[in-house]
Amino acid sequence: MNRSPVSCRTFVLAAAVFAGLASRLTAADARWPQFRGPNASGVDDSRALPTQWDLATGEHVRWKTTVPGLAHSAPVVWGDRVYVTTAVGPGTPELKVGLYGDIEPVPEHDVQQWRLLAFGLATGERIWGTTALEARPQIQRHPKATHCNSTPATDGRHVVALFGSEGLFCFDTAGRLKWRRDLGKLDSGYYQVPSAQWGFASSPVIHDDRVIVLADVQKGSFVGAFDLEDGHELWRTERRDVPTWGTPAVVSGGGRVQVVVNGWHHSGGYDLSNGHELWRLDGGGDIPVPTPISANGLIYLTSAHGKLRPMRAVRWDASGDITPGDPANTNAAIAWAHPRQGSYMQTPLVIGTNLWGCQDNGVLTCFDTQTGVIRYGERLVAGGQGFTASPVSDGRHLYFPAETGDVYVVAARPEFKVVATNRLGETCMASPAIADGLLLFRTRNRLVAVGL
Numbered sequence: 001m002n003r004s005p006v007s008c009r010t011f012v013l014a015a016a017v018f019a020g021l022a023s024r025l026t027a028a029d030a031r032w033p034q035f036r037g038p039n040a041s042g043v044d045d046s047r048a049l050p051t052q053w054d055l056a057t058g059e060h061v062r063w064k065t066t067v068p069g070l071a072h073s074a075p076v077v078w079g080d081r082v083y084v085t086t087a088v089g090p091g092t093p094e095l096k097v098g099l100y101g102d103i104e105p106v107p108e109h110d111v112q113q114w115r116l117l118a119f120g121l122a123t124g125e126r127i128w129g130t131t132a133l134e135a136r137p138q139i140q141r142h143p144k145a146t147h148c149n150s151t152p153a154t155d156g157r158h159v160v161a162l163f164g165s166e167g168l169f170c171f172d173t174a175g176r177l178k179w180r181r182d183l184g185k186l187d188s189g190y191y192q193v194p195s196a197q198w199g200f201a202s203s204p205v206i207h208d209d210r211v212i213v214l215a216d217v218q219k220g221s222f223v224g225a226f227d228l229e230d231g232h233e234l235w236r237t238e239r240r241d242v243p244t245w246g247t248p249a250v251v252s253g254g255g256r257v258q259v260v261v262n263g264w265h266h267s268g269g270y271d272l273s274n275g276h277e278l279w280r281l282d283g284g285g286d287i288p289v290p291t292p293i294s295a296n297g298l299i300y301l302t303s304a305h306g307k308l309r310p311m312r313a314v315r316w317d318a319s320g321d322i323t324p325g326d327p328a329n330t331n332a333a334i335a336w337a338h339p340r341q342g343s344y345m346q347t348p349l350v351i352g353t354n355l356w357g358c359q360d361n362g363v364l365t366c367f368d369t370q371t372g373v374i375r376y377g378e379r380l381v382a383g384g385q386g387f388t389a390s391p392v393s394d395g396r397h398l399y400f401p402a403e404t405g406d407v408y409v410v411a412a413r414p415e416f417k418v419v420a421t422n423r424l425g426e427t428c429m430a431s432p433a434i435a436d437g438l439l440l441f442r443t444r445n446r447l448v449a450v451g452l
Contacts, residue, residue, distance in 0.1 A: 030121060030436035032077040035151040035203040035247045036390060037434065040291045042349045044434040045395025051409045051420045053450040062438060062449040063124035067117065070095065071148035072388075073203075075442050077435035078156040080121045081173065084447060085161050087148035088113040095444065096143040097403040097427055099361060099386045103196045105140035105189075112137055112147050114163045116171055121436060124449060130175035138165035138185055141199035144388070144429070149201035151247075151431075153211070158228055160211050164188075164200030168213065170231060179231035187218040191242040191286070194218055201245040201289075207257075207272065210234060214261050216244035216288075223248060223261055223270055235275035241266045244288040246347075251294045254316030260292040260299055267292075267301050269318065279318040281334075283327050285309050290343055290390070295350040296369050298335055302357055304344035311342040311357055311365075313372060336372030341365055347390040347431075349398065351412050358400060362387050366414055375414040381406075381421075390431040392439070401428040405443060424448060 036042045053060035069088035076083050089112045096102070113134045118127040137147050152161040158178065159171045168181040190196040205212040211226040216239060224236035239261075246262040250272060258269040258278055267288075268280035285303035293300050298313040310327055318333035327339045341357070348357040354375070355367040362380040367373065380387075386403040393399065397419060398410040405424035411417040426443035433440040438451040 032433040032435045034153040040249050042392045047437040049394040049439045050452050060450050062451045064446050064448045065124040067447050070146045072146050072429040074151040074430045075433045075440050078154045082119040082121050083159050084117045085152050086115050105197045128175045132169045140197040145199040151203040153204045153206045155206045160204045162204045181231045188243040203247040207250045212248050214248040216241050237275040247291040249292040262288045282323040289345050290347040302342035309342040310339050312337040345388045349391050376416045378416040380408045388429050392432045
Protein backbone atom coordinates (compact mmCIF):
# COMPACT_ATOMS: atom_id res chain seq x y z
CA MET A 1 0.00 0.00 0.00
CA ASN A 2 1.38 3.43 -0.99
CA ARG A 3 1.46 6.23 1.56
CA SER A 4 1.55 9.97 0.91
CA PRO A 5 4.50 11.98 2.36
CA VAL A 6 2.13 13.42 4.94
CA SER A 7 0.89 10.00 6.05
CA CYS A 8 4.48 8.71 6.17
CA ARG A 9 5.53 11.60 8.39
CA THR A 10 2.50 10.99 10.58
CA PHE A 11 3.39 7.30 10.85
CA VAL A 12 7.00 8.06 11.74
CA LEU A 13 5.95 10.64 14.33
CA ALA A 14 3.44 8.25 15.87
CA ALA A 15 6.05 5.51 15.99
CA ALA A 16 8.52 7.86 17.68
CA VAL A 17 5.96 8.93 20.25
CA PHE A 18 5.05 5.31 20.96
CA ALA A 19 8.70 4.35 21.28
CA GLY A 20 9.29 7.25 23.67
CA LEU A 21 6.25 6.28 25.74
CA ALA A 22 7.37 2.65 25.84
CA SER A 23 10.81 3.77 26.95
CA ARG A 24 9.35 5.88 29.75
CA LEU A 25 7.06 3.07 30.85
CA THR A 26 9.97 0.66 30.94
CA ALA A 27 12.12 3.12 32.85
CA ALA A 28 9.31 3.65 35.37
CA ASP A 29 9.40 -0.08 36.09
CA ALA A 30 13.20 -0.22 36.44
CA ARG A 31 14.09 -1.66 39.82
CA TRP A 32 17.39 -2.64 41.36
CA PRO A 33 16.40 -1.78 44.93
CA GLN A 34 19.26 -3.08 47.06
CA PHE A 35 22.70 -4.68 47.04
CA ARG A 36 22.72 -7.09 44.07
CA GLY A 37 19.17 -6.20 43.06
CA PRO A 38 15.94 -8.15 43.71
CA ASN A 39 16.51 -10.81 46.40
CA ALA A 40 20.27 -10.19 46.08
CA SER A 41 20.14 -12.41 42.99
CA GLY A 42 22.38 -10.23 40.82
CA VAL A 43 20.23 -11.06 37.79
CA ASP A 44 17.99 -9.00 35.49
CA ASP A 45 17.27 -10.99 32.32
CA SER A 46 14.65 -8.62 30.88
CA ARG A 47 17.05 -7.27 28.24
CA ALA A 48 20.36 -8.21 26.68
CA LEU A 49 23.35 -6.12 27.76
CA PRO A 50 26.40 -5.39 25.62
CA THR A 51 29.35 -7.73 25.91
CA GLN A 52 31.75 -5.06 24.66
CA TRP A 53 32.07 -1.34 25.17
CA ASP A 54 34.75 1.33 24.86
CA LEU A 55 34.95 4.39 27.10
CA ALA A 56 37.44 6.07 24.75
CA THR A 57 35.26 5.89 21.62
CA GLY A 58 31.91 5.90 23.43
CA GLU A 59 30.82 2.58 21.94
CA HIS A 60 27.82 1.34 23.97
CA VAL A 61 28.57 3.96 26.66
CA ARG A 62 25.26 5.67 27.35
CA TRP A 63 26.65 8.14 29.87
CA LYS A 64 29.25 8.67 32.57
CA THR A 65 29.24 11.15 35.43
CA THR A 66 31.55 12.14 38.27
CA VAL A 67 30.78 11.03 41.83
CA PRO A 68 32.66 12.86 44.61
CA GLY A 69 34.35 11.16 47.53
CA LEU A 70 35.44 7.59 48.13
CA ALA A 71 32.96 4.75 48.60
CA HIS A 72 32.38 1.12 47.62
CA SER A 73 28.61 1.24 48.02
CA ALA A 74 26.82 0.07 44.88
CA PRO A 75 24.19 2.07 42.96
CA VAL A 76 20.51 1.23 43.41
CA VAL A 77 17.67 2.10 41.03
CA TRP A 78 13.95 2.76 41.22
CA GLY A 79 12.03 4.18 38.28
CA ASP A 80 14.03 6.91 36.59
CA ARG A 81 16.44 7.50 39.51
CA VAL A 82 19.82 6.10 40.46
CA TYR A 83 20.81 6.52 44.12
CA VAL A 84 24.41 6.46 45.34
CA THR A 85 25.99 7.09 48.73
CA THR A 86 29.49 8.42 49.30
CA ALA A 87 31.89 9.76 51.94
CA VAL A 88 33.66 12.99 51.04
CA GLY A 89 36.78 14.12 52.84
CA PRO A 90 39.76 16.36 52.15
CA GLY A 91 42.45 15.48 49.64
CA THR A 92 42.81 12.17 47.83
CA PRO A 93 42.39 9.26 50.24
CA GLU A 94 44.62 6.20 50.02
CA LEU A 95 43.12 3.09 48.42
CA LYS A 96 45.25 -0.01 48.05
CA VAL A 97 43.84 -2.79 45.86
CA GLY A 98 45.27 -6.17 44.86
CA LEU A 99 45.98 -9.49 46.52
CA TYR A 100 47.76 -8.84 49.81
CA GLY A 101 47.40 -9.56 53.52
CA ASP A 102 47.82 -6.21 55.31
CA ILE A 103 45.49 -5.91 58.29
CA GLU A 104 46.40 -2.51 59.75
CA PRO A 105 43.73 0.16 59.24
CA VAL A 106 44.36 3.51 57.56
CA PRO A 107 45.28 6.13 60.24
CA GLU A 108 42.76 8.63 58.93
CA HIS A 109 40.92 11.06 61.22
CA ASP A 110 39.74 13.78 58.86
CA VAL A 111 36.16 14.99 58.95
CA GLN A 112 33.96 13.22 56.39
CA GLN A 113 30.65 14.16 54.80
CA TRP A 114 28.30 11.22 54.29
CA ARG A 115 26.11 12.04 51.31
CA LEU A 116 23.20 10.56 49.36
CA LEU A 117 23.07 11.50 45.65
CA ALA A 118 20.36 11.04 43.02
CA PHE A 119 21.05 10.82 39.27
CA GLY A 120 18.78 10.46 36.26
CA LEU A 121 18.80 6.90 34.93
CA ALA A 122 18.45 7.98 31.30
CA THR A 123 21.15 10.67 31.24
CA GLY A 124 23.29 10.43 34.37
CA GLU A 125 22.44 14.04 35.21
CA ARG A 126 22.74 14.80 38.91
CA ILE A 127 19.30 15.66 40.31
CA TRP A 128 20.09 16.36 43.94
CA GLY A 129 22.57 15.69 46.72
CA THR A 130 21.98 15.57 50.45
CA THR A 131 24.59 15.65 53.21
CA ALA A 132 23.38 13.30 55.95
CA LEU A 133 26.20 13.92 58.42
CA GLU A 134 29.51 15.72 58.79
CA ALA A 135 31.83 14.32 61.45
CA ARG A 136 35.02 12.42 62.16
CA PRO A 137 34.55 8.68 61.59
CA GLN A 138 34.19 6.66 64.78
CA ILE A 139 35.87 3.65 63.13
CA GLN A 140 38.96 3.44 60.95
CA ARG A 141 38.94 1.61 57.63
CA HIS A 142 40.95 -1.11 55.89
CA PRO A 143 43.37 0.15 53.16
CA LYS A 144 41.09 -1.52 50.58
CA ALA A 145 37.86 -0.22 52.16
CA THR A 146 36.15 3.16 52.59
CA HIS A 147 34.03 5.00 55.16
CA CYS A 148 30.98 4.24 53.01
CA ASN A 149 30.84 0.57 52.01
CA SER A 150 27.15 -0.27 52.59
CA THR A 151 24.80 -0.08 49.62
CA PRO A 152 21.55 1.86 50.18
CA ALA A 153 18.08 0.34 49.68
CA THR A 154 14.88 1.84 48.27
CA ASP A 155 11.22 0.97 47.80
CA GLY A 156 10.46 3.88 45.49
CA ARG A 157 9.23 6.08 48.37
CA HIS A 158 12.12 5.84 50.81
CA VAL A 159 15.89 5.55 50.48
CA VAL A 160 17.64 3.96 53.47
CA ALA A 161 21.39 4.32 53.99
CA LEU A 162 23.48 2.62 56.66
CA PHE A 163 26.65 4.58 57.39
CA GLY A 164 28.04 2.12 59.94
CA SER A 165 28.79 3.67 63.33
CA GLU A 166 27.38 6.97 62.06
CA GLY A 167 23.89 5.50 62.03
CA LEU A 168 20.92 4.33 59.95
CA PHE A 169 19.29 7.10 57.89
CA CYS A 170 16.02 7.20 55.96
CA PHE A 171 15.25 9.81 53.28
CA ASP A 172 12.36 10.47 50.93
CA THR A 173 13.03 10.46 47.19
CA ALA A 174 13.60 14.22 47.21
CA GLY A 175 16.54 13.76 49.60
CA ARG A 176 14.79 15.00 52.73
CA LEU A 177 15.71 13.20 55.95
CA LYS A 178 12.73 11.34 57.45
CA TRP A 179 14.44 9.72 60.43
CA ARG A 180 17.75 8.56 61.85
CA ARG A 181 18.67 5.73 64.24
CA ASP A 182 21.86 5.57 66.28
CA LEU A 183 22.94 1.90 66.28
CA GLY A 184 26.00 2.47 68.44
CA LYS A 185 29.62 1.84 67.59
CA LEU A 186 29.76 -0.88 64.89
CA ASP A 187 33.36 -2.08 65.01
CA SER A 188 33.98 -4.61 62.23
CA GLY A 189 37.50 -5.92 62.09
CA TYR A 190 39.69 -8.98 62.47
CA TYR A 191 38.49 -10.90 65.50
CA GLN A 192 42.04 -12.09 66.26
CA VAL A 193 43.39 -8.50 66.24
CA PRO A 194 40.58 -6.30 67.62
CA SER A 195 42.59 -3.13 67.06
CA ALA A 196 42.52 -3.78 63.31
CA GLN A 197 39.37 -1.84 62.44
CA TRP A 198 38.30 -2.52 58.86
CA GLY A 199 35.02 -0.63 58.45
CA PHE A 200 31.38 -1.69 58.29
CA ALA A 201 29.95 -3.11 55.03
CA SER A 202 26.64 -4.96 55.57
CA SER A 203 23.83 -3.26 53.63
CA PRO A 204 20.22 -2.70 54.73
CA VAL A 205 17.31 -4.50 53.07
CA ILE A 206 13.72 -3.27 52.76
CA HIS A 207 10.92 -5.85 52.91
CA ASP A 208 7.24 -5.41 53.81
CA ASP A 209 7.77 -1.90 55.22
CA ARG A 210 10.62 -3.14 57.39
CA VAL A 211 14.30 -2.28 57.28
CA ILE A 212 16.42 -5.35 58.01
CA VAL A 213 19.91 -4.75 59.43
CA LEU A 214 22.69 -7.21 60.25
CA ALA A 215 25.40 -5.92 62.60
CA ASP A 216 27.99 -8.62 63.29
CA VAL A 217 30.72 -6.65 65.07
CA GLN A 218 33.28 -7.01 67.87
CA LYS A 219 30.73 -6.31 70.62
CA GLY A 220 26.94 -6.14 70.70
CA SER A 221 26.16 -8.03 67.49
CA PHE A 222 22.54 -8.32 66.37
CA VAL A 223 20.12 -8.80 63.51
CA GLY A 224 17.09 -6.53 63.68
CA ALA A 225 14.08 -5.01 61.96
CA PHE A 226 13.02 -1.34 62.03
CA ASP A 227 9.80 0.30 60.89
CA LEU A 228 10.32 1.94 57.51
CA GLU A 229 8.05 4.91 58.25
CA ASP A 230 9.50 6.16 61.52
CA GLY A 231 12.52 3.95 62.31
CA HIS A 232 11.26 2.49 65.58
CA GLU A 233 12.66 -0.92 66.45
CA LEU A 234 10.33 -3.85 65.72
CA TRP A 235 12.64 -6.59 66.99
CA ARG A 236 16.30 -7.23 67.70
CA THR A 237 17.93 -10.65 68.13
CA GLU A 238 21.35 -10.94 69.72
CA ARG A 239 24.04 -12.75 67.77
CA ARG A 240 27.34 -14.28 68.89
CA ASP A 241 29.79 -14.53 66.04
CA VAL A 242 32.91 -12.90 64.65
CA PRO A 243 32.50 -9.72 62.58
CA THR A 244 30.96 -10.34 59.17
CA TRP A 245 30.40 -8.12 56.14
CA GLY A 246 27.56 -9.84 54.26
CA THR A 247 24.10 -8.38 53.70
CA PRO A 248 21.04 -10.19 55.11
CA ALA A 249 18.75 -11.88 52.59
CA VAL A 250 14.98 -12.28 52.82
CA VAL A 251 13.86 -15.73 51.61
CA SER A 252 10.20 -16.52 50.98
CA GLY A 253 9.49 -20.21 50.58
CA GLY A 254 8.86 -23.43 52.44
CA GLY A 255 5.76 -21.88 54.01
CA ARG A 256 7.60 -19.05 55.75
CA VAL A 257 9.50 -15.80 55.26
CA GLN A 258 12.93 -15.72 56.87
CA VAL A 259 15.92 -13.43 57.19
CA VAL A 260 19.03 -15.43 56.29
CA VAL A 261 22.51 -14.32 57.32
CA ASN A 262 26.02 -15.57 56.71
CA GLY A 263 28.52 -16.23 59.49
CA TRP A 264 31.36 -18.39 60.74
CA HIS A 265 29.86 -19.90 63.88
CA HIS A 266 26.31 -18.83 63.15
CA SER A 267 24.93 -18.77 59.65
CA GLY A 268 21.19 -19.09 59.99
CA GLY A 269 17.60 -18.09 59.40
CA TYR A 270 15.31 -15.88 61.52
CA ASP A 271 11.55 -15.43 61.34
CA LEU A 272 10.92 -12.11 59.57
CA SER A 273 7.91 -11.31 61.74
CA ASN A 274 9.57 -11.57 65.16
CA GLY A 275 13.29 -12.40 64.80
CA HIS A 276 13.01 -15.86 66.35
CA GLU A 277 15.78 -18.21 65.28
CA LEU A 278 14.66 -20.91 62.84
CA TRP A 279 17.94 -22.70 62.11
CA ARG A 280 21.67 -22.33 62.58
CA LEU A 281 24.83 -23.68 60.99
CA ASP A 282 28.31 -23.62 62.52
CA GLY A 283 31.62 -23.72 60.65
CA GLY A 284 33.17 -22.30 57.50
CA GLY A 285 35.53 -19.46 56.69
CA ASP A 286 36.32 -17.14 59.59
CA ILE A 287 35.93 -13.89 57.59
CA PRO A 288 32.40 -14.19 56.13
CA VAL A 289 31.68 -11.63 53.41
CA PRO A 290 29.31 -13.00 50.71
CA THR A 291 25.55 -12.52 50.98
CA PRO A 292 23.26 -15.61 51.01
CA ILE A 293 21.24 -16.14 47.84
CA SER A 294 18.31 -18.49 47.21
CA ALA A 295 16.87 -20.36 44.23
CA ASN A 296 15.22 -23.67 43.45
CA GLY A 297 14.22 -24.36 47.07
CA LEU A 298 17.81 -23.93 48.33
CA ILE A 299 19.84 -21.26 50.11
CA TYR A 300 23.45 -20.99 48.97
CA LEU A 301 26.04 -20.00 51.57
CA THR A 302 29.74 -19.51 51.15
CA SER A 303 32.63 -18.03 53.16
CA ALA A 304 36.39 -18.29 53.26
CA HIS A 305 39.64 -17.60 55.13
CA GLY A 306 41.18 -19.86 57.74
CA LYS A 307 40.94 -23.63 57.39
CA LEU A 308 37.80 -23.82 55.27
CA ARG A 309 36.05 -22.06 52.39
CA PRO A 310 32.82 -24.01 51.93
CA MET A 311 30.08 -23.71 49.33
CA ARG A 312 26.86 -25.20 50.75
CA ALA A 313 23.21 -25.54 49.78
CA VAL A 314 20.69 -25.43 52.65
CA ARG A 315 17.03 -26.34 52.19
CA TRP A 316 14.40 -23.63 52.73
CA ASP A 317 12.66 -25.66 55.44
CA ALA A 318 15.78 -26.18 57.59
CA SER A 319 15.09 -26.24 61.32
CA GLY A 320 17.17 -26.28 64.49
CA ASP A 321 20.92 -26.86 64.59
CA ILE A 322 21.82 -28.33 61.18
CA THR A 323 25.61 -28.42 61.74
CA PRO A 324 27.05 -31.71 60.40
CA GLY A 325 29.83 -33.58 62.17
CA ASP A 326 32.12 -32.94 59.20
CA PRO A 327 31.91 -29.81 57.00
CA ALA A 328 31.97 -32.03 53.90
CA ASN A 329 28.92 -33.99 55.04
CA THR A 330 25.26 -33.43 54.22
CA ASN A 331 22.09 -34.12 56.21
CA ALA A 332 18.33 -33.62 55.95
CA ALA A 333 18.79 -29.85 55.80
CA ILE A 334 22.02 -29.59 53.75
CA ALA A 335 21.53 -30.75 50.16
CA TRP A 336 25.20 -30.64 49.22
CA ALA A 337 28.51 -29.21 50.43
CA HIS A 338 32.04 -28.58 49.18
CA PRO A 339 34.38 -27.72 52.07
CA ARG A 340 37.04 -25.97 49.94
CA GLN A 341 35.34 -24.60 46.83
CA GLY A 342 33.77 -21.45 48.22
CA SER A 343 34.28 -17.70 47.76
CA TYR A 344 36.01 -15.15 49.98
CA MET A 345 34.66 -11.78 48.81
CA GLN A 346 32.10 -12.29 46.04
CA THR A 347 28.44 -13.24 46.41
CA PRO A 348 27.57 -16.19 44.12
CA LEU A 349 25.09 -16.08 41.26
CA VAL A 350 22.45 -18.55 39.98
CA ILE A 351 20.98 -18.84 36.50
CA GLY A 352 18.77 -21.85 35.85
CA THR A 353 20.52 -24.95 37.12
CA ASN A 354 23.97 -23.33 37.26
CA LEU A 355 25.61 -21.67 40.27
CA TRP A 356 28.80 -19.64 39.87
CA GLY A 357 31.19 -18.74 42.66
CA CYS A 358 34.39 -16.75 42.12
CA GLN A 359 37.39 -16.55 44.43
CA ASP A 360 39.23 -13.31 45.08
CA ASN A 361 42.06 -14.49 42.79
CA GLY A 362 39.68 -14.97 39.85
CA VAL A 363 39.18 -18.75 39.96
CA LEU A 364 35.60 -19.28 38.78
CA THR A 365 33.71 -22.47 39.65
CA CYS A 366 30.40 -23.54 38.13
CA PHE A 367 28.22 -25.93 40.18
CA ASP A 368 25.00 -27.78 39.49
CA THR A 369 22.50 -26.03 41.76
CA GLN A 370 20.69 -29.22 42.84
CA THR A 371 23.54 -31.70 43.23
CA GLY A 372 26.64 -29.56 43.73
CA VAL A 373 28.44 -31.37 40.91
CA ILE A 374 31.26 -29.13 39.67
CA ARG A 375 30.85 -28.42 35.98
CA TYR A 376 34.09 -26.49 35.64
CA GLY A 377 36.73 -24.60 37.56
CA GLU A 378 38.75 -22.08 35.52
CA ARG A 379 40.73 -18.92 36.03
CA LEU A 380 39.29 -15.72 34.54
CA VAL A 381 42.74 -14.26 33.95
CA ALA A 382 46.35 -15.17 34.63
CA GLY A 383 47.51 -14.28 38.17
CA GLY A 384 47.77 -10.79 39.56
CA GLN A 385 44.16 -9.59 39.42
CA GLY A 386 42.07 -9.26 42.57
CA PHE A 387 38.27 -9.61 42.53
CA THR A 388 36.07 -8.03 45.22
CA ALA A 389 32.91 -6.75 43.49
CA SER A 390 30.21 -9.39 43.07
CA PRO A 391 29.14 -10.39 39.55
CA VAL A 392 25.81 -9.61 37.88
CA SER A 393 24.08 -11.10 34.85
CA ASP A 394 21.51 -10.40 32.15
CA GLY A 395 20.77 -14.13 31.99
CA ARG A 396 22.97 -14.47 28.92
CA HIS A 397 26.37 -13.44 30.24
CA LEU A 398 28.08 -12.91 33.60
CA TYR A 399 29.97 -9.68 34.32
CA PHE A 400 32.96 -9.90 36.69
CA PRO A 401 34.68 -6.58 37.51
CA ALA A 402 38.27 -6.92 38.68
CA GLU A 403 39.61 -4.46 41.25
CA THR A 404 41.72 -2.77 38.55
CA GLY A 405 38.63 -1.97 36.47
CA ASP A 406 38.85 -4.75 33.89
CA VAL A 407 35.46 -6.42 33.39
CA TYR A 408 35.44 -10.06 32.30
CA VAL A 409 32.33 -11.19 30.41
CA VAL A 410 31.62 -14.92 30.68
CA ALA A 411 29.00 -16.97 28.85
CA ALA A 412 26.16 -18.02 31.18
CA ARG A 413 26.35 -21.69 30.39
CA PRO A 414 28.04 -24.74 31.93
CA GLU A 415 31.02 -24.52 29.55
CA PHE A 416 33.67 -21.95 30.38
CA LYS A 417 34.13 -19.13 27.88
CA VAL A 418 35.37 -15.59 28.41
CA VAL A 419 33.53 -13.70 25.68
CA ALA A 420 35.17 -10.30 26.12
CA THR A 421 37.26 -8.11 28.42
CA ASN A 422 36.40 -4.43 28.83
CA ARG A 423 38.18 -1.63 30.67
CA LEU A 424 36.55 0.92 32.93
CA GLY A 425 39.78 2.89 33.32
CA GLU A 426 39.54 3.14 37.12
CA THR A 427 39.52 0.96 40.21
CA CYS A 428 36.20 -0.84 40.63
CA MET A 429 35.31 -2.29 44.04
CA ALA A 430 31.52 -1.83 43.99
CA SER A 431 29.14 -4.44 42.62
CA PRO A 432 27.37 -3.32 39.41
CA ALA A 433 23.64 -2.72 39.01
CA ILE A 434 21.29 -3.49 36.11
CA ALA A 435 18.19 -1.47 35.20
CA ASP A 436 16.24 -0.59 32.05
CA GLY A 437 18.79 -2.26 29.78
CA LEU A 438 21.71 -0.45 31.40
CA LEU A 439 24.70 -1.92 33.19
CA LEU A 440 25.79 0.55 35.87
CA PHE A 441 29.34 0.55 37.23
CA ARG A 442 30.53 2.60 40.16
CA THR A 443 34.28 3.16 39.81
CA ARG A 444 36.56 5.17 42.07
CA ASN A 445 35.46 8.56 40.68
CA ARG A 446 32.58 7.87 38.32
CA LEU A 447 29.26 6.27 37.63
CA VAL A 448 29.26 4.66 34.17
CA ALA A 449 26.24 3.35 32.24
CA VAL A 450 26.69 0.98 29.30
CA GLY A 451 23.88 -0.40 27.18
CA LEU A 452 22.91 -1.42 23.68
